[in-house]
Amino acid sequence: MRSSAVPQKAVILVGGEGTRLRPLTNGIPKPMMPVLNRPFLEHTIAYLRQCGIDFTILALSYLPEVIQAHFGDGSKLGVQLAYAVEHSPLGTAGAVKNAERYLDSTFVVLNGDIFTNLDLADMFAFHRRKGAKATIALTYVDNPCAFGVVETDDVGRVRRFVEKPKPDQVPSNWINAGIYILEPETLEHVPADRHYMFENGLFPLLLELGEPVYGYRFRGYWLDMGTPEKYLCLNCDLLSLKEKSALISGLSKDGIYCDGDVTIHPSAQIVGPAIIASRCQIGRKVHIKGPVVMGPGCSIADEASLEEVVLWRGVNIGAGAILKQCVIGDEAEVEARAQLINRVLPPRLS
Template structure:
């Protein structure tokens, strides 16, 4: 288990922690300690708050050491606490700028004082000690290896994201004149002075009389001397009337600044990631950045890149964007595509992969000799319960098939218990037909010991489309189950297979005698899927291994699924992935598997559970002749019941009745005198008249059978007069 430390504040590193907390379903520990660290910068050992700071540090460290499992520290300045942690920890490094200041590599700012040098050195020692380091860019990873000596294999690169709900083109305007935009501090590493010089050269060339340079970003206490230097440069260049300081701007106003700008420019000397260029791109603004540090990898081919030391080059790039309309349109188009690749959802998914990797490595490291630990089961599952159950009608008029009672409990409740047994406690129900039935019964899932989320469809979206609709809840590898499948498949073993193969998709395969009614899956000797044949004719059958309707997927495959459109796994996504050469594998298993999507199979499932041919995590199996009665059941002494049988609460069984299992009788049923019942499932409130004979039947809720009737191999419901013969009768 990983606990994420969430820092509070207004900085980009606080934003990172906040967004991960929002997207990751893991334990969290909230603190304002990082904000307090920032407030202490440039203070002395003997300042009035020094003793208070020591107490705060001590309390925070005690809090961390009380946490179970692995801790994720969300920025490098919490490394000082990592040195004293008694548990493994992950740390995210956003940049090494303060390290460069500490070592004198940077001439951009004064050397830290003695106190800050002490703490900063501990920060980076804490980084080196971490079990795993997350770098927010390849450039930051390179710095970690080159300057801190962190082994490359201990570093994972996980890019940060942007908020696409906020950063998008908007017609709203806060500035009524043409302007260039710079967003950031006036720290010398941002090279705002270089931009001013390039802007001055552009203006001196003529043609841009009304053009201004708008600078957005704080000018608080730490930047006081930076502003002084900035104003000095502005005065020297004669730009006093050309520069507009917007200073602090609320985040919700930033899209208007980006959208209205002629161009955004960030000619930094040093960046660990670089949010503003991506935010500008997402708002449809052309972008110019420097060709150093992380910026080239972040902007890709969607921006103009300049040498930050070349002010003539900066001026030339600005002129190109301002005068070449075709180039500007191209930059806007490419920028929108580039920005779309960075999202907090993707950051969360990749971070979860890091968590799982650390958990696996630690479980192997500390396992007893000769013991190979299985990987930790999946964090989330999607159950597809949106189908209308047409093949099960009339039972599914007003009743979703996944809510049909199996041993007097909803079928879905058995599936949830099965997943819970494998540690899967975060479950998403993909809903379409009668969603309120699920929500009213399960609520948030707490009564079942799990956390449930609901992804309801406005229209049927198909199997893959339904999972795409639930994408907002998904992070790392997840399992998908069709909502009418009952199985004892070992999910942990399937997960180990999936990871061992490096698969993007793993499809559970089960053997059937007649595969023509299913989707046949052909694999090679290594298990890699080569062909799909959906419901083949007998002449086309090449294997008896079929798609079992249970899948492990990596979340990135959902990028191939259209949004809000009907799309299937079987005929759409999986064949497409094969065409693209993606690793799709089949996992054959020989355990119990049944698709209860037809009346005969539904009856068969109830019988198999009663006879212990199948096992439910929800209900213990019965012995061959056992009769299990719920509370307040009345059975006449002359009635004969041969198990296995389950009888629901408040049932009444009259004299001379004969019941031979496997039989399930729901709550509130009344069985009349001399009735005979064999191999049947009766739902709640069924009333059986005197002398009735039932065999291999399913009776829907509140059904009434008249005296002396004979019902064999049939489904009968009360709300509809339709009677359906069961095609697949149960046999031993």
């Protein structure tokens, strides 16, 4: 999918506090949450690089120093990174306005909690062919009532936006996918240093002004990982190869991937897919059924059972405990013989 026919720069909106993901985001920025044991934001940056975009601006607000310390100048990921830090939340459009000094040509904007395989080169070709000032990626959902719905005409030009319509007032099943291609002059309409949104601010204003705003429909993979359920789903989808990450290659459908210093008792049973990170210890008669992701330094005591779970760093699972469809944060402990079904345990804050 790598192509030179894409905008040269992208802005990723990673300033939110991740309130829908609490308690997992207590003390950790949402973009740093591990997906297959790598920060989610690394997957997004790798996707953009695969598409041909090597210069990315990160729009930060919540715990910016954590993200800056991890990513630095981006050279470890083979990209160039710049930062636009908000002293108070500026909203989606306001955050991009805050990065305006970097944006001197057509650029891409992505919401920081979206995982997708959208072909940006094809979307950019659509944008140029239509002569658009703004192009909004649209994804199809069966029930659009919880989303911002975008109504377009026969050639894709946006007619109107309907936020979270009632079931009997749904004009379309195509929703705003949180991915945009914009011309830099659109930012002239965004006020500086104040909270302002794309969804109910800039985009409706551009329509009022008669500017060409288009919707680009695609039916590929799209997931908003902004809730614990969707976060778990993303990990499972990637491990099960329902979708691939540009960051990680070489996975197989039922593979079991262990770092070299993992200790596994001979009586333990592991059915993939599973990723087991360094220093993990798996005890006697433990049963693991994938998809399962275990972060570094996890300990699974004797006769525990795990199915469809994501464990972060340093998690301790007691003897005989049963976990299914769970996400367990850093350093958390699960008592012996506990039964956790569809549960989330927050990280233990130091």
